[in-house]
Amino acid sequence: MKKILMSATALSMKKVAFAILCVTLLMLAATPGWATDDPCNAPTVGVPAGPVGSNDPTGSCGVVITITGTITTTSTGSSGSLSATITGGGQPTAYDGDEDQLVGIINNSNVTVGAITLTRSSEGGDALFAFDGDGPCAPAQHAPAYSWCSNVGFTGYEGPTNTFTRISSTPGFQPARPLGLLWKIPLRP
Amino acid sequence: MENTPSSVGGIWQTLVAGQTAAFPFGSASTDDYRLQPINSAPGDAALVTPVATAFSQVPGFATNFPNLVCAPYLDYRSDGPQCVELQLDCIGTDSCNFLYTAQLDYGIDGNTDAAPNLVGAPAFLVQHDVPCLTAGFTDNIFLSYTGSTPGTDPPLRGGGTGGHSCYVSAFDPTAPGIPAGTTVSTFPGFEFPSNTKVNPIIAGLPVPLLWAFNDNSGNPVTNLHFCKAVNANGTCATTGVVAPWVHLSLTALTSTAACQAVATPNLPSVFNSGLLNLKKGQYSFIWDTSTKIKGLKGCQVRVVLQFNTGGASAPALFQYAL
Numbered sequence: 001m002k003k004i005l006m007s008a009t010a011l012s013m014k015k016v017a018f019a020i021l022c023v024t025l026l027m028l029a030a031t032p033g034w035a036t037d038d039p040c041n042a043p044t045v046g047v048p049a050g051p052v053g054s055n056d057p058t059g060s061c062g063v064v065i066t067i068t069g070t071i072t073t074t075s076t077g078s079s080g081s082l083s084a085t086i087t088g089g090g091q092p093t094a095y096d097g098d099e100d101q102l103v104g105i106i107n108n109s110n111v112t113v114g115a116i117t118l119t120r121s122s123e124g125g126d127a128l129f130a131f132d133g134d135g136p137c138a139p140a141q142h143a144p145a146y147s148w149c150s151n152v153g154f155t156g157y158e159g160p161t162n163t164f165t166r167i168s169s170t171p172g173f174q175p176a177r178p179l180g181l182l183w184k185i186p187l188r189p
Numbered sequence: 190m191e192n193t194p195s196s197v198g199g200i201w202q203t204l205v206a207g208q209t210a211a212f213p214f215g216s217a218s219t220d221d222y223r224l225q226p227i228n229s230a231p232g233d234a235a236l237v238t239p240v241a242t243a244f245s246q247v248p249g250f251a252t253n254f255p256n257l258v259c260a261p262y263l264d265y266r267s268d269g270p271q272c273v274e275l276q277l278d279c280i281g282t283d284s285c286n287f288l289y290t291a292q293l294d295y296g297i298d299g300n301t302d303a304a305p306n307l308v309g310a311p312a313f314l315v316q317h318d319v320p321c322l323t324a325g326f327t328d329n330i331f332l333s334y335t336g337s338t339p340g341t342d343p344p345l346r347g348g349g350t351g352g353h354s355c356y357v358s359a360f361d362p363t364a365p366g367i368p369a370g371t372t373v374s375t376f377p378g379f380e381f382p383s384n385t386k387v388n389p390i391i392a393g394l395p396v397p398l399l400w401a402f403n404d405n406s407g408n409p410v411t412n413l414h415f416c417k418a419v420n421a422n423g424t425c426a427t428t429g430v431v432a433p434w435v436h437l438s439l440t441a442l443t444s445t446a447a448c449q450a451v452a453t454p455n456l457p458s459v460f461n462s463g464l465l466n467l468k469k470g471q472y473s474f475i476w477d478t479s480t481k482i483k484g485l486k487g488c489q490v491r492v493v494l495q496f497n498t499g500g501a502s503a504p505a506l507f508q509y510a511l
Binding site: 062063065067071073074076077078079080081082083084086088089090099100101103109111112113114115116117118119120121125126127128129130131132157165166 | 198
């Protein structure tokens, strides 16, 4: 007889949306409200509102990734799967009017997600992780800097609760297999 | 980001020490890999990717285990029987060097060109730091298996360390089959103390550990040796010790400085010999808990048994009462 150890937290069906990632070029100036807040705090697709210097009343993101699925565990095994959909994106939602995107993630699954692998199949324009210094931590984009911008090793494109790892342009196994990985994102169901 | 992502290539589950993460795969409701880290760091996350490969009734798919064949999965059958290798990828601040127990569930393909007989001498093979598919499996982390009929779920359990690995379920086609419902274990856990309750300990008072050790067919192993120290690559660092051997260490689960300090790579014994062979596959180790470290009250630890096969287990939870 198998003994299954499954946390009550992991089995919770509670669905809570978290906006956890905002990596983008922000506008031109700053207000105290933007100094520490995550501007992509309400994961709905839309062009982030307001010039830099004013807080974004909508909390919109240019791209929203929604994770869904249910994993059910019984005494004979587990079933279910997780999937993700991407909405928004492209020039209409680019915060710079071109292609740079503010990305938010919603976890509607019943498990805690720690990271996701992101890919871009056709590299029209800039590559997905070709960070070129115009992220939210760039002084020219936002001042004063967000509180998380001083974290060691940050690229300047992170949000308050995520980081990037294993960025690669070549498919392969660890560490290169993912084409970019968002990590440390506390996406609880 | 500098552009719009086109797809999410993988969704990684957060791992929490002491909790089981389930990774279903395949089309049946039986296939899954369950991972329970024992001492992983906060924020570790894992992704499991199944990779199918053709089954052969002729042993030899694993170079280092020439007598074994891989186990065919019923729901992966496609123009013939198929095995599944599972690629576990992990990220974390501890480089995923944590101790874990794992369980693999699947329905065996019982067709005549697959595995029509009951499975005997099961194995849970792993190779670290390689992608699947691989023929270079190095360790057998098998701990237990419950016999089942074809098409039903045979739970295969193992334990080990590390996080970037390729796993496969295998068996010896010439070994006697394990009847349905019968469980064979190499190391089912301690006979004493409890594997299910928190065992209180008082620093200075010796703690007897008692267990049985068997081979993959459930037969007692009567010549288990004691390895006082292991190398980083999992080999025994004690001169003259030959397989089969066991090594004991202590891992701390509580984050206090005192608790972390009491953890030790080599568990001290009251006796110089360390392991006591009680015959008939029964073994004992008298843990010397004396320490000069103060402030251990409430500190939770686990004794880790590491075997020469690469398998490891930490079945019992201890807590310092004083």
